[in-house]
Amino acid sequence: MSAIEFKKLTKSYGKSRGIIDVNFKVEEGDIFGFIGPNGAGKSTAIRTLLGLIHPTSGSATIFGKSCIEHPQVKKDVGYLPSEVFYYDHMRVIDLLNYSASFYKKDCKKRIRELAEIMDLDLKKKIDDLSFGNRKKVGIVQGLLHDPKLIILDEPTSGLDPLMQQKFFELIRDENKKGATIFFSSHILGEVQRMCNRVALIKEGRIIKLEKMSDLRENNYKRIRIETPAAIDRSFFEMPGVSKLELKDHMVNFLFRGDINTVIRKISQTNIANLLIEEPDLEEIFLHYYEKEGETV
Amino acid sequence: MNMYLHELKSMRRSTLIWICAMIALAAIYFSVYRGIVSDAAGFKRLLGGYPEPVRAALGISVDSITSLLGFYSMIFSFITLCAAIQAMNLGTSVLSKEVRERTADFLLVKPVSRSAVVSAKLLAAFTMIMATDVIYYLAVSLMASMVKTSDYSGRIFFLINLTLFFIQLIFLAIGVAVSVFFAKLKSVIPVSLGVVFGLYMIGAIIAAGKDNAAARFISPFKYFDMTYIIKHTGYEPSYLIAGAGIVIAAIAISYIIYVKKDIHAVN
Structure with missing residues (x-):
């Protein structure tokens, strides 16, 4: 079974373009890059996949199930949005515990591990965090329940190069443990470093789907x-x-x-x-x- | 359960403030009650000087103003206004704040259905309203027993105060239903104040007119007529049903729309 499958997915917003006839699969265990310029429709595709927005036609499924009809399928998904916003008045640890409370398993140990790797102070209030530190909260929040599918929407913006490095290592480790990675970005180098396969999207349409090694030959x-x-x-x-x-x-x-x-x-x-x-x-x-x- | 507790936590401060404000308002009015009773004739003359429609609009009934229940039902319309604003604020913000504070991306990718989210939030808001009304009722009961000059019916006093809960329930439901129609509700206050004051003014105008049984359906503020409650120790069934209808319809609409709604990215 594919971890992710888009079948003729179209989403239109009134007159403005969303995504048109998106068709591809991401196999389990893959690191899949989803690349395109800003405004190409990457976030629209991801948000439809997660059930945040509803498709106009076609379908987007995770492990064969639609998030809208089967919300439980989201328990295996970790999502890191491109911009991270959380309940400001909470402390980091409270937010992470709240997040963990949705997954019916003990995530305390994993939270501590991840916070240590990402060098994140759990006792701070979220209002007091810088953009980069909020992003770290987002990373820990997205990974604390050991998801089988990790969806990253432009994950590195706001992280300094050292943290980016640590973050990529973390993602690779998750992949070695069996997690599928779906990595959306507009930075080609990032995707080239990480991914096995890649889909290129422009103006709402997938224009190319290939192995990273093929793309490299076209270097x-x-x-x-x-x-x-x-x-x-x-x-x-x-x-x-x-x-x-x-x-x-x-x-x-x-x-x-x-x-x-x-x-x-x-x-x-x-x-x-x-x-x-x-x-x-x-x-x-x-x-x-x-x-x-x-x-x- | 986790969402419910989270919501309760986030609502408790504002609820506490509203409870204090409503009790303080009642306390101020009750503090002048004895003075009014001691100069009943003068006070009645003063109120009698207002034109009839104005008195009707303000809910003043000169004959009974010096009895505790009569006095309370007059001041109660201001308490009701407060309570309606609280409930409407709560209703309008409870779902829309996730988008406004940009936390929808956090909550809605958790393994829970949209309707579970709505249920948890509605239940939390409902709990807060219950808490408000219970605490308020205990406080005004105490105050009333302290300032009373003669005995009054505790049952009628309870029935009057119970309408606070009905009014809040109606406005909570209206608030939620209004909020789900906005893609992004930037600010709750203008919407909630607008609707509440609008309906309150309409209610006042309706009250000033004669033969208004049908017109009263327009404003929930007029569903519970204090004079009727005092006289009959009960509510007018048709308006009670109308109120229940509004609540059920508004909540049903909220579920339907929210479950189908697109949650757009922040920018």
Whole structure:
């Protein structure tokens, strides 16, 4: 049985677009990335899955059951929303105990463990916490009942890099223990680090569904070079280079393929500065759009 | 049970304040009762000077004003107003606060059904209203027995005070039903005060008119006529049924809408 299954899920809000005909499965034990720009419909899909909003048509199920008809299925789900808000007047430990009280099992030990890993002070009042610390409360809250399915909606925003690292370790450990991870993000690097499979969503539609390893083979790099003297355009015209732009002493292009070939090429000339970075998501999407265009 | 207790905790402060306010209001009125009785003739003359419609609107009945029950039924309309505001506030906020305080994402992904959430919250609000009315009743009973100048019917006194509970129940239910229609209710006070004062004013206008048996159905404030209760030691069945109808309908609507409602992301 799949941990998550979207079947022709459509949600429309009056005139504005929600999500259209979303179709995919997440198998148990997987770490699944769900990636798309802000406003693409990631949260809409997740909220429908959790039964917070009702589908216009189609269905979204967890372990074969809809959260709306079978609320009990949510006992196996841990959810970390992108923005974390809790009952302000409560202390952290009171909130966590309240959260635990819904699951009919003893979570005290796990709460202490998680709080230690995330370096969270349980005695503080929630009003007094910074955004990052609230996020930590959210993480502990989402994991304290050892859920079989963990749904993360842009989980790392607000966490410093060290905490992000700890958080990813925590999630990997949960996955090793058998939990399925559904990871929504607009940061490609994050998803690339974590996930086995990935779905790309744009403007409410799933445009690509593939193994992370396949996406890596399509590994694009954005390369920016500064040269001491102007350089001829033809120098960089080689296989794998696209969107080549030259301006003054700046060279700017996307490269796809064996990174060694382009490094060798660059080493043949005199350069003042070199920057190799992940292309942003928009550029990756653009690439998929273009590919779709080719096949049509 | 955990949700119920959580709700009780979050409501207890405001409930305590409302109870104190209502008791204090009653205490202020009761403190002048003896003075009024000692100068009954002068007071009656003073009130007699008001035009008849004004007296009707304010619920003043000159003949019985100096009896304890007559006096209490006059001041009771202000207590009722207070109690209605409390109940309406409670009703309007109890479900909507999860969205307003952005905690809906926490509560509604727990393994509980929406209707269980509604039930726990309604039960908590109901408990708070019960507590308010019981404590208030004990306090005013004590006050009444302290200031009385002659004996009065405890049964009628109880029946009068029981209407407080009915009125609160009606406004609680109306409040909940109103709140579920808003995607996000930014502020509870304008809605609850608007509805309560609106119905109160309508009630006052209805009372001033003659032959108002049908019009009285419009405002729950007019469902319980003090003069009738004192005279008959009971309630008018048709209005009692109307009140029950409102409560049942409003709560049914609340369940139906809330269970089907989309809870949107915060932004």
